[in-house]
Amino acid sequence: MSEKVTSYNTILEESVGEIVEKKSRFIATAIHVESEEEALLHIEGFRKKYWDARHNCYAFILGMGSETMRFSDDGEPSGTAGKPILEVLKGRELTNTLVIVTRYFGGVLLGTGGLVRAYTDSTVEALNNAELKKMCLMKETSISIDYSSVGKLKYILANESIDIIDEQYTDMVTIKTAIEIDKVDSIIKKVTDATSGKATFEEGGELYYPTDLSD
Secondary structure: OOOOOOOOEEEEEEEEEEEOOOEEEEEEEEOOHHHHHHHHHHHHHHHHOOOOOOOOEEEEEOOOOOOOEEEOOOOOOOOEEEEEHHHHHHHHHHHOOOEEEEOOOOOOOOOOHHHHHHHHHHHHHHHOOEEEEEEEEEEEEEEEHHHHHHHHHHHHHOOOOOOEEEEEEEOOOEEEEEHHHHHHHHHHHHHHHHHHOEEEEEEEEEEEEEEEEOO
């Protein structure tokens, strides 16, 4: 049985990068995708959107362990388009990410080296404009405390860079969080110690939650 992936890197929002090389225009679009079917739908959509372009080359990586990798040169010389796009994705250690590069031919042949550079550089430009995220395996954890302990709890959560998902104020305060799997026990202990054992915890399901890639 394979070990569960505790984190992976991806993008969440679509981003675009564009370069011009010897009058050829390269428009790279990076898109978050969850399945091969979704990726293929986006690719077909771009072929319709940019119907007048010479090429719509692409690469995508799927799976929390990057299990699926696909690419296409879409008529460019073999190895000059899809593979360079894929190599950039692999170099950034990104998954669940599709990059489509649309080329409008400018009338000047670039040669194999020029094509590799253009498809690489346009992909890099799109990803440089993207908000890269690290998706960490978390456990939803609700913490209930009395009003006098709210400050202590929020201090611990802030100090541990744990996001508050929801807060409910009734006779008690219940704060819903997402805590990294390997930190759950230590956070429970810290909160228990800080509140003299008055806090109660309810652990929920597991989910992948976005954090900044620099974290």
